[in-house]
Amino acid sequence: MIHLPVLRWGKPYESLEVDQVVHFLTGEAMARVSQANPGLLQRDLRRAAQARDVLRQFRPQELLEKIKQAADLYLKETLPVGDGTQSPEEFVKLQSASTGLPEHMCRFNMQKNHFVLTHMDQILDALTRGLDLEILSRGYGVESRGVVVSYQAQAPVLGVVLPSNSPGVHTLWLPVIPMQLGLVLKPGPQEPWTPYRMTAAFVQAGVPAEAISIYPGGPEMGAAVVTHCPRVMIFGGSATVEQYRGNPRVQAHGPGFSKILLGDDVVDQWEQYLDLMAESIFVNSGRGCINCSGIWASRHTREIAQALAERLGPVEVKPPDDPQAALAAFTVPDMARQIWELIEQELQEEGVEHMTAPYGPRLVEQERCAYLRPVIVHCESPEVAIAKREYMFPFCTVVKCPQEKMLEKIGPTLVCTAITNDPQWERQLVDATHIDRLNLGPIPTTRINWLQPHEGNIVEFLYRARALQLSPQRLEALKSQCNLA
Amino acid sequence: MSQSTPAVSPQLQEKVRQAREQLDAHVEEIVHWHFHPNTGCPFWLEKKQELKFDPLKEVKCFEDLKKFPLFEDEWLRGGPVRRWVPQPYQNRPIYVFETGGTTGVPKTRVVIEDHWIDYELFSETLPEEYFPKGANWLMLGPSGPRRLRLAVEHLAQYRGGICFCIDLDPRWVIKLIKKGWMEHLEEYKRHCIDQALTILDAGHDIRCMFATPKLLEALALALEERGASIPDVGITGIFSGGTEFTPQWTRFCIEELLDNRTYITPTYGNTLMGLACSKPVSKEDGYKVTYYAPQPRAVIEVVNPDDHLEVVPYGQTGRVKLYTLTKELFIPGFLERDEGEREPPYEKFPWDGISGVRPFSRLKKTTVVGVY
Numbered sequence: 001m002i003h004l005p006v007l008r009w010g011k012p013y014e015s016l017e018v019d020q021v022v023h024f025l026t027g028e029a030m031a032r033v034s035q036a037n038p039g040l041l042q043r044d045l046r047r048a049a050q051a052r053d054v055l056r057q058f059r060p061q062e063l064l065e066k067i068k069q070a071a072d073l074y075l076k077e078t079l080p081v082g083d084g085t086q087s088p089e090e091f092v093k094l095q096s097a098s099t100g101l102p103e104h105m106c107r108f109n110m111q112k113n114h115f116v117l118t119h120m121d122q123i124l125d126a127l128t129r130g131l132d133l134e135i136l137s138r139g140y141g142v143e144s145r146g147v148v149v150s151y152q153a154q155a156p157v158l159g160v161v162l163p164s165n166s167p168g169v170h171t172l173w174l175p176v177i178p179m180q181l182g183l184v185l186k187p188g189p190q191e192p193w194t195p196y197r198m199t200a201a202f203v204q205a206g207v208p209a210e211a212i213s214i215y216p217g218g219p220e221m222g223a224a225v226v227t228h229c230p231r232v233m234i235f236g237g238s239a240t241v242e243q244y245r246g247n248p249r250v251q252a253h254g255p256g257f258s259k260i261l262l263g264d265d266v267v268d269q270w271e272q273y274l275d276l277m278a279e280s281i282f283v284n285s286g287r288g289c290i291n292c293s294g295i296w297a298s299r300h301t302r303e304i305a306q307a308l309a310e311r312l313g314p315v316e317v318k319p320p321d322d323p324q325a326a327l328a329a330f331t332v333p334d335m336a337r338q339i340w341e342l343i344e345q346e347l348q349e350e351g352v353e354h355m356t357a358p359y360g361p362r363l364v365e366q367e368r369c370a371y372l373r374p375v376i377v378h379c380e381s382p383e384v385a386i387a388k389r390e391y392m393f394p395f396c397t398v399v400k401c402p403q404e405k406m407l408e409k410i411g412p413t414l415v416c417t418a419i420t421n422d423p424q425w426e427r428q429l430v431d432a433t434h435i436d437r438l439n440l441g442p443i444p445t446t447r448i449n450w451l452q453p454h455e456g457n458i459v460e461f462l463y464r465a466r467a468l469q470l471s472p473q474r475l476e477a478l479k480s481q482c483n484l485a
Numbered sequence: 486m487s488q489s490t491p492a493v494s495p496q497l498q499e500k501v502r503q504a505r506e507q508l509d510a511h512v513e514e515i516v517h518w519h520f521h522p523n524t525g526c527p528f529w530l531e532k533k534q535e536l537k538f539d540p541l542k543e544v545k546c547f548e549d550l551k552k553f554p555l556f557e558d559e560w561l562r563g564g565p566v567r568r569w570v571p572q573p574y575q576n577r578p579i580y581v582f583e584t585g586g587t588t589g590v591p592k593t594r595v596v597i598e599d600h601w602i603d604y605e606l607f608s609e610t611l612p613e614e615y616f617p618k619g620a621n622w623l624m625l626g627p628s629g630p631r632r633l634r635l636a637v638e639h640l641a642q643y644r645g646g647i648c649f650c651i652d653l654d655p656r657w658v659i660k661l662i663k664k665g666w667m668e669h670l671e672e673y674k675r676h677c678i679d680q681a682l683t684i685l686d687a688g689h690d691i692r693c694m695f696a697t698p699k700l701l702e703a704l705a706l707a708l709e710e711r712g713a714s715i716p717d718v719g720i721t722g723i724f725s726g727g728t729e730f731t732p733q734w735t736r737f738c739i740e741e742l743l744d745n746r747t748y749i750t751p752t753y754g755n756t757l758m759g760l761a762c763s764k765p766v767s768k769e770d771g772y773k774v775t776y777y778a779p780q781p782r783a784v785i786e787v788v789n790p791d792d793h794l795e796v797v798p799y800g801q802t803g804r805v806k807l808y809t810l811t812k813e814l815f816i817p818g819f820l821e822r823d824e825g826e827r828e829p830p831y832e833k834f835p836w837d838g839i840s841g842v843r844p845f846s847r848l849k850k851t852t853v854v855g856v857y
Contacts, residue, residue, distance in 0.1 A: 016733040016772060037734050039702045043741060046709065227671060243665065 001029060004082040004192055006036045006216065007199065008044050009051060009182075010209025012082075019216070021190060023097040024331040024369045025320075030094055031082070033192055036215035038224035041184070044213055045157075045228055051182025052156035054208040060133035063178040064121050066205040071117030074201035075110055081196050091197055096320045098190045099165060100329030100369060103321050105284055109168055113198070116171045116450060120178055126451035127175065127459045132482075136459075137180055140468045142482050148475065150468030157182035157213075158462060159229025161222040162195065164188030165392060168288050169235060169253065170198065171450075175458055177202060182211045186225045190331060192216055226250065231462055251456050255390045256289030256414030258445040261429075262297040263420025264403045270300050271307070273419060273442055277396075278311050280417065280445040282374065285328035286394035289455075290415045290437075292445045293390040295398045296382075296406050305355040305378035305398035312374035312394060313359030327393070329369040336363060336370035339391055343375060346389070351380035355398075382409040407432050414455060415445040493829070500835035504780060508836070509546035511781035511810060516544040519571065519815040527568040528560070529815060547784070550808060551794055553817035558584075558757070561592035569595045571812065582632035584756050591630075594756050599813045600636040603759035605643055606779055607724075607752075610762045615722030615748035619645040620692035623720075625681050625700045627655045632756045637695045649689055651680035653700075674699070678707045685718050693722045698729040698738070705742035716746035726752040726760065728823060728843050732772040739772070752776070753842055757816060758783045758807045764831060764838070776842065777834035784808040787827035787839050790847065793820060796837075799827050804845055822848050 005012035015034035022029050055063065073079060078087040086094075088110065096103040116123065124133060131151070135141035140150035158181055160173045165188070176183055185195045195214050203209045215221050226232050233251045234240065241254035260277055262270060280292035295304060318325035330336035340363040347354050355376040356362065364371040374394035379387045382401045388411060389397065401409055407428055410416075417439040418429045429438060436455055439445065448454065470478065493501075519529045520540040533540065538552050561569075566581050574597050582600075583591040622641035628634050628650060641648035661670040681704055685691060694715075696704065701723065705715050715723075723743075730751045739745060753776040754760030761776040761783070778785040787803035789795040797803035805821035824845045828838035 016736055017731060035733070037731075037737055039706070039734070039737055039742070042702075042706050043709070223667065227667060 001032055002082045002084040002086070003032045003034070004196055004216065005034045006040065007196075007209075007212065007214040008040065009047060009213050010203070010211070013040070019189065021094075021098050021192065024100050024329055025097070025366075027368055030097060031192070033189075033216045036217045036221055038217075038220055038228075041213075041215050041221070041224050042228055045184070048156045048182060048184075051211045051213075052153070052180060054210045055177065055180040055182065056137060057208070058180075060137050060178055060180065063180065063207065064124075064133075066202070066207050067117050067120050067174075067178055069205035070198070070201040070207065071114045073204050074117070074198055075114040077201075077204075079197060079200040079204060081200050086197060086200075091193055093321075095191065095193045098193070098331070100320070100331045101285065101287070102318075102325035102328065104323050104325065105328070108284075109170075112168065113170055113174065113194070116174050119450060120175060123450050124175055124178060124459070127453055127457055133178070136463060140470075142475070142478050146479065148468060148470055148478075150466050151463040152466050153181060154462055154464055155181065155230035157184050157229065157231075159184040159186070159225040159232040161186045161225050161232065161234040162188045162191065163235040164190035166235075166287055168284060170194045172253070172454065172458065173233060174198075176462070177207055177211065179459070179462060181462060183213070184225060184229055185212070185214045186221050187214060187216050189216070189218075233458075233461075251458075251461050253289065253455055256291070257294065257388075257390050257410075257412055258290050258292050258415035259294040259296060259410055259413050260292050260417045260419065260445065261406055261410070262295070263418065263422050263425055264298055265422050266419050267297045267300055270297065270304050274304075274307055274311070276417075276442050276444050277304070277308060281308070281376075281396045282312055282315075282326065282394045283444070283446045285326060286374070287328055287392050288446065290446050290448065291394070292415075292417075293396055294387065294410070295396060296401050296410060297398070298400065298402050301398045301400040302353075302378050305353075305376050308396065308398065309355035309359065309376040312376060313356035315374050315394075317364050317371045317373065327371050327373065329366075329371055330393075331369050333365060333368065333370040336372050336393075337365065339393075340372060343377075343386070343389075343391075343395075346384075346386040347377065349384050349386065352384050352386055353378040410434070415439065417441075417443055417445050497830065497832060497835060500832065501830050504830075504835045505547075508781040508784070512547050512550060513545055515810045515812065515815060516540050516550075518812055524572055526571045531568075547808075550817045555793065556816045556819040558592055558819060561594060562590045566593055566595050569814070570597075574813065580632075580635070581630065582635075582756050583630045594632070594814065596632065597813050599759065599811050600632050601639050601643070602811075603779060603782070604636045604640040606782075607760055607762060608640055608643055611644075611722065611724070611750070612748065616644065616693050617721070620721075621646045621689050622648045623681060623684055623691045623694045623696075624648050624650040625677070625694060625696040625704060627653050627697075629654060631655075633695075640695075641693070646693070647689075649684045649691065651677055651684070653677050674703050675707075678703050682707060690719070692719055694720050694724075696723055696725050698725055698727045698734060701725055701738065702742060705738075714746075715743055720747050723747060723749045724752055725749060726754060730774045730842070732774065735766055735774055736768070736772040739766070739768075753839075755807075755821075757814070757819065758785075758809050761785060761839075762834070764834070773840055774842075775828045775838045775840040777836065777838040778807075780834075780836050782809070782811050784810065784836075785839055786837065787825060788820075790824070790845070793818065797827050799829050802826050802841075805839065805842070821845070 005014050017035040019033045019035050020029040021031045078085050092103050092106045095106045136151050143149055158176050187195045199212050235253045238254055241252045244250040244252040277295055315326055317327055355378050362373045362375055372393040377386055377397045379397050379399045382399050387397050387399045413435045415437045416435040419442050518524045520533050577597050580596045581593050583593050624637045626633055638648040708714055751763045751774045752760045761778045764775045766772055766774055786806040787797050788806045789797055790804045793806055805823045807819045807821055809816035822845050823842050825839040825842040828840050830836050
């Protein structure tokens with residue numbers, strides 16, 4: 001069985017405390033994972049500046065080239081991982097077996113990571129609004145229009161507390177290395193695979209191992225990363241997001257409450273958008289924050305809910321290696337049961353109708369795991385409690401609400417697909433500060449354009465634009481260096 | 486206690502037998518003291534009326550203690566605390582100590598000199614090389630109405646040194662944790678460490694220290710920030726205590742915080758029992774930490790969580806059951822909020838021990854541990 005050590009700036013460290021990652025169906029142990037104690041992290045952080053230093057030995061362009069090489073290695077090659085090796089297919093099987101995600105979705109996530117890595121130059125170009133990466137590297141520079149700009153790294157490393165249940169989130173930390181900042185990763189207990197495999201690919205591609213640390217462990221390790229890293233990305237529930245709201249050190253990613261809004265001008269043609277709605281709810285087993293959990297319209301809502309229920313209600317549980325498997329397992333069976341009990345309770349409220357009820361039981365309990373089949377709920381008004389819910393499976397409410405009330409009632413929304421040609425409403429949508437990513441027109445909520453920042457721009461999180469003045473002589477020299485003289 | 490020891494040398498077997506004989510005799514004496522009308526405390530004399538047996542006649546050995554119902558620590562809440570004082574001690578100076586970080590009406594224990602005796606006995610286990618007589622001590626732990634603070638000070642004085650202390654209110658720490666004010670928690674920890682650094686900088690020639698694991702780690706890291714270390718500032722011996730003493734943390738502490746240059750001895754205990762010493766910790770033994778109660782004054786059993794009368798086999802996991810058997814306090818079996826593995830006797834401590842002590846898994850969700 002493979003052993004995954006703690007990685008302390010690239011150096012493997014075997015802990016005396018070891019956890020096992022087990023197969024969610026069989027209970028078979030698949031890997032031993034060394035558990036770090038928070039003190040290790042605290043001591044190692046003293047050398048965090050070195051992680052940035054080793055990366056700054058390369059120009060950003062060189063790092064981008066290495067990242068592209070790493071993309072292919074990650075996707076296609078057998079890599080040294082822990083004290084063993086791992087082929088891409090082994091990676092897929094391990095990830096599926098511990099997270100409950102069907103294997104074909106794990107393969108899709110690999111493709112997604114590969115895409116992000118191979119397009120990193122374009123992504124960074126978009127995130128920095130076209131800034132020459134040498135300016136981030138040097139800390140200052142001259143733009144093509146001759147103006148001095150300065151961006152200061154706010155930390156030598158980014159700490160990331162990763163979740164267990166969503167392999168899709170890894171794309172968010174991938175741009176950090178080419179920005180010449182180190183990584184301190186705390187993997188989710190059930191998904192150590194991506195951080196280790198990605199690190200192996202980076203190192204094999206020539207990224208200095210000393211730039212990356214990985215600290216598997218319990219909740220106390222996550223807390224230590226949040227407490228001690230000067231910049232941290234975390235994933236959690238609404239409470240976590242609320243706890244760190246306004247904290248400039250922490251970028252918290254939580255539930256998305258992503259929605260599709262149908263304007264009064266298009267709602268009579270709702271059937272045209274049924275595929276888009278189903279995809280937004282259902283893709284990746286409804287697990288992501290970008291999956292749609294609410295469809296809002298002023299009329300036809302019951303018909304929309306019924307049509308979605310007919311489409312999604314019959315979906316059955318299939319084994320994770322089945323290419324047709326569309327539902328991910330809850331590897332902690334109690335969680336599925338508790339969610340279902342909460343849903344059942346809220347279905348009792350007046351004005352709420354469970355549209356997938358005719359398609360059989362939703363909760364499917366197996367020996368060591370459980371599934372929730374898609375749930376579509378019709379809500380007569382936005383006031384019912386269930387209209388504000390989001391769960392980690394294909395769950396969506398179809399909410400009847402007058403268009404003029406929608407923006408007031410939808411609440412925080414990570415991705416909002418607004419289908420309308422009403423210019424006045426479009427202006428209001430653009431101005432709505434509780435919408436993060438706005439899709440104008442029929443775009444599934446799950447279709448991410450990687451050239452747009454996701455839930456906070458990571459460049460702005462890690463770098464601060466600040467004033468820097470140069471004497472005329474130094475400015476001329478810099479312009480000359482940048483071929484701007 | 487009821488099961489035979491694993492294969493050991495005849496010499497150790499003899500020591501185990503003698504220790505057991507001593508314990509049985511001690512039990513009989515202590516029970517007699519606590520239940521005799523002339524010497525017992527009001528609490529136990531009153532409790533005696535509820536018992537279905539006569540402790541003065543029917544308790545002759547340690548196993549007979551199992552006739553008593555389990556001790557309930559809720560009995561220790563509120564006053565009057567004099568109900569716990571044996572008759573002959575009523576006119577002696579009395580200390581009252583509260584348990585660690587509880588909120589609300591605290592659980593209290595009265596003490597006359599048990600804390601001195603316990604720590605004098607503990608003192609005998611400390612290696613002179615690392616805990617030199619006459620050395621000054623730093624007490625980096627809870628202050629306030631707690632036994633530990635006075636006990637450590639007594640230990641220092643008993644060994645001819647002077648003890649320097651910090652202010653640390655564990656109840657505030659628990660409130661910070663419950664409120665989720667983790668930045669305040671870090672600041673409070675820093676406040677405690679600042680006090681310790683001030684003492685260490687002040688020319689007091691401190692060589693020995695008590696520290697909780699969290700504060701020990703914080704102190705070491707604070708010293709590292711200055712380019713120094715605990716051994717660098719002259720500390721040669723540390724005694725510490727808490728359920729954080731996992732093998733991994735112990736290894737980290739010895740290898741990285743102490744650079745293998747300062748001796749550390751983990752202990753396990755509480756206000757009710759006193760403190761259990763550990764077998765010397767070594768790399769060869771996988772940094773395993775094994776504790777032995779200060780028999781016959783206190784006994785630890787590792788019992789089946791579903792049947793506290795059944796001691797688990799050696800090496801198996803069970804819940805900690807404590808007995809306190811001093812003239813000042815009688816606790817005939819109390820289920821602690823910890824679990825661990827039962828360990829066999831060894832030469833220095835020829836009775837059962839316990840390793841891998843950690844919060845009792847069935848209570849884990851409701852217990853705040855290692856708060857300071």
